[in-house]
Amino acid sequence: MKSGERQPSGRAFMDDMTISTKTVIEARWTLQELDKMSTWARMKVKPSKYRSLVVKNGKVKEERFKIGDEIIPTVSQKPVKCLGKWFNNNLSDRLRVEDTYKQLEDWLKAVDKSGLPGKYKAWIYQHGILPRLLWPLLVYDVPMTTIEGMERISNGYLRRWLGVPRSFSSVGLYSLGSKLQLPLKSITEEFKVTKVRQHLMLKKAGMINEIVGRVAVGRQGLDVTPTAKWRTATVEGKRHLVQKEVRSMEEESRMVKAVSMKKQGSWLNWEGARQLKLSWNEIWKMEPNRLQFKLKSVYDVLPSPTNLATLGLIDDPKCILCSKPANLEHILSSCSSTLKDGRYTWRHDMVLGTLADTLERNFRKPRKNKEGLTFVNFVKEGEKGQKKSVEGSGILGTATDWQMLVDLKQKLQFPPQIAVTNQRPDIVIWSASTKQAILLELTVPWEERIQDANERKRLKYQDLLAECRDNGWRVWLFPVEVGSGGFVGQSIWRALRALGIVGGERSKLIGNLCKEAETSLMWLWRKRSEQWKQ
Incomplete structure (x- = not known):
């Protein structure tokens, strides 16, 4: 320079x-x-x-x-x-994939040896290990067999941390369509979603909803559920549609697996039961062993005599109390000796007490009247009916002089001013000034029989309803069910809405009902081989 x-x-x-x-x-x-x-x-x-x-x-x-x-x-x-x-100088990702595989094993072993309770270990997997694992799976070319191997390893640790046996299906860990849903994510599902998010190669998948249309779920009416359309969606919206399609494909494969399992897939027959989606906050609040028992009971992997006989651990699968085959349904809902002893009645009364306490607090609290619910009077053929608007939020908001009787501890006597009958609904709420009456009949059946129980109770009180209406009373009947395993029926959700109990108050009540049923279920299971002691 x-x-x-x-x-x-x-x-x-x-x-x-x-x-x-x-x-x-x-x-x-x-x-x-x-x-x-x-x-x-x-x-x-x-x-x-x-x-x-x-x-x-x-x-x-x-x-x-x-x-x-x-x-x-x-x-x-x-x-x-x-x-x-x-x-590095090697153009292949094989060594890095092997290192990632080993790193996952090391992470899981370290968490397993931490000495924390099992539910905390599961939380660390979901929020600590899985997010750190997804990025290497995104940037490297990882074969699907390796991903499935990673999931098998993580499934083994999760089963151990949640206290369920090794035979517990992975459907129970990750399914979003089962009756009991855990806040856990599958490595396979997240891997596929991550790859799709990266490449966005399945753009046509988002158009499936437009071809099929809006699918009705359960008893929903046609075109009830709103869905986003691919043509009008934003870039971010299209990405969510593609990811949603991948997740639905994974969920469909889990459902196919659940259908093939007779015992662990029996929840598919719980048509009248609502899904129970557990959050991490709810899991933290659970008593020791409650989550473990919940999972085992829902997926029928408790050590019942029939399950033990299937595994070859015992020779006689009969019930100790009545000598009938003792599967889980028999022990917790169908044993004649247990029914005579009054255990099932005790469980029914525990749930009924929780329901009655909440209802009494609701109809006694002051309400702000406003234009709201509209009732339809059914009239005889040839007569004209009129629609009348009433004020209030739900039926309980239409009067201020409600009274209530509950069939607990002593036999309920149906109010004679409404009708003279020997029938005894579990809860009777009435208003003398407006001549309105509400009848609630609670059943705690096995989850598969929730729908049958609702129809049976509805038919049982038809004559009583007709007599009340003939006496000039406006009357409503709400048969409600809380499954013996702690899953409420759709009927109780609709009944609370009609009464005016909605929002957080309804969710809290249903959570209390589920917890009461679960507690009673655990007690019945632990005392399954003992005689009732008065």
């Missing part, structure tokens, strides 16, 4: 160096030129931050270059990490 000339900036120097490397074929010549450069230039170049790679005839050669006295490390010596992916 001549005197008086302006010293080049660092960026200009790098541009000159780039032009030089483009015009020179031999890399060694470039290195010699670097050695001849000024001391200022050499101070800016840090060989330790560079990597070298020599490929001759398709093979990597261990040739090294120097800048001054410092050697530029090769990629094989010091791999480069960029955006979470390691680059």
